[in-house]
Amino acid sequence: MKQFNIALIPGDGIGSEVVAEGVKVLKAIEKADSNIAFSFTEFPWGCEYYLKYGKMMDEDGIDQLKNYDAIYLGAVGYPGVPDHISLRDLLIKIRKEFDQYVNLRPVTLLNPTLTPLKSKAERDIDFLVIRENSEGEYAGAGDWLYKGKPEEVVLQTGVFSRKGTERIIRYAYEEARKLKKTLTSVSKGNALNYSMVFWDEVFEEIGKEYPDVKTYSYLVDAASLYFVAEPERFEIVVTSNLFGDILTDIGAAITGGMGLATGANINPEKEFPSMFEPVHGSAPDIAGEGKANPIAAIWSVSQMLDFFGEEAWGKAILSTIRELLMDTKALTPDMGGKGSTKDVGDIFIELLFA
């Protein structure tokens, strides 16, 4: 019997509503599979916590989380707390402190009606973005000089280490080799004359160890265009933290929106817990109304189970999502349906075991 201990951080807004559905799915699986058991421990961190206690998580929060097998996070951010505090002190902090340097974001069209693109079928949009998740543009380094004066100048420094750049690129090559897929690096060497020139060098260098992997190298602007114009070009994409952020939202746009976008923040060495989260935000405008779309959060559970080595369940969840998407009426309003968050979770579980 395998026991997985999961830390829940529902966070803000619709976070708790969608996480509840993911947990429901995990509990249903536990009930059906006598070989798996889950424990759940909830942490009340987020913007409400911040407004009460002046901090997004406990001082020893990272310590409190470090022995869990996984973190399942809902959403972070709420009006009243500046975003650069709420996000950098919770979500981004966990990614960094736990060296979750791989962010896996599938761009997979689950149903042809979901794409806003003309004449694209499921096979045309089916790739994986591997986003650097620990450093780069998100290093948080910078300075703010002469505040309020005419000569005021603000610096934001991207930090690209050999270690950080090599390990994400190597991870991507390994995946490409394992899955026999092409690998596309996305960078911007023609304008970012230090960081991205370095990135390109490392991509080429490490490529020498993988002569079996067919590679492409795109500028981020061109890649953004092709995500829309010719998504069929891509199989596995590896890119920096910021570019990954932007590209995966384009990925979400072409596959049906943020209600379906998931991300796994992985520490491949399993030295620290990995974190699974829907990519969407806390959606203050609909929070508490029970109409948040839980599908991304459920897809996150699929990624979590894959990560646990329970790929059969991971796959089952994904194919059940495909099934679920065939019946628009059953879905939440953002998908054109009339279902509530809970309804969607219930129907999902029914279908999973049907």
Place this chain on the structure above:
Amino acid sequence: MKQFNIALIPGDGIGSEVVAEGVKVLKAIEKADSNIAFSFTEFPWGCEYYLKYGKMMDEDGIDQLKNYDAIYLGAVGYPGVPDHISLRDLLIKIRKEFDQYVNLRPVTLLNPTLTPLKSKAERDIDFLVIRENSEGEYAGAGDWLYKGKPEEVVLQTGVFSRKGTERIIRYAYEEARKLKKTLTSVSKGNALNYSMVFWDEVFEEIGKEYPDVKTYSYLVDAASLYFVAEPERFEIVVTSNLFGDILTDIGAAITGGMGLATGANINPEKEFPSMFEPVHGSAPDIAGEGKANPIAAIWSVSQMLDFFGEEAWGKAILSTIRELLMDTKALTPDMGGKGSTKDVGDIFIELLFA
């Protein structure tokens, strides 16, 4: 009689082919309008020049250009010269040295068949991106430490000055006021904790002087999604150098591709020449074959004439492009036609005076 002196930098690859068509259009206008005269001076700068002389332009190149009314540029970049040299030493250099701090990039659907998006009409995709064009992420500041060692680390610093940030944001507010349009700022304050927090502050601050302008503020990832999912949200967008680069390529994607994307690099004070260019690259794969699409380059001429105060001609060109696009057969192969670069230029001129 108004005399405009234009510096031509055809540059690399298809650059000279498309610039030739733009010049043809200008000459035809000169012939038809006895109030306007153009002079053209060609500069042979680019990658070929670099391979011969070890530099992308003459040492005193900026000096040579500084008295022209406008620069008309084709494309820069060619295999054999690293992109960060070819672009930073010519295109980006001119933008900076001539303080062309405003980059105007229309995202306008000229014909509903051109968009890859389902059910979007011309009125749904019709906005202007105002991109900061002189500093920010493109400052070129950085460092490369411990080269080749395990502790190697590469820094890329975005530089956001009060002056640089204020002037682009103010320019955008002025445009929004003049045109009675909404203004959307795109930034990324939740992750880029110095530069983009500053950007957001300046956007809000200056907004106080424009209570008549309705504003929105989007994260760059969300904006990228909405460019695809709901482009009708946007009227005028103001954003940083890098984000503008990425967003306008998404803009190109949703309006028919790079063959139709134009950009005006403006020095609003007219202290220095402004520069007009198709946004596409040098396309080495088709260079010399006479099948490059000249429409973006012709649209650049329209932007140039607007800038010269010859808006009637600017408008006439744009509506002629609309007309031209109605007959696919007449267009170049990238648009599904059989025309050559020259054919398209010829037909364009016929239509312009029809």
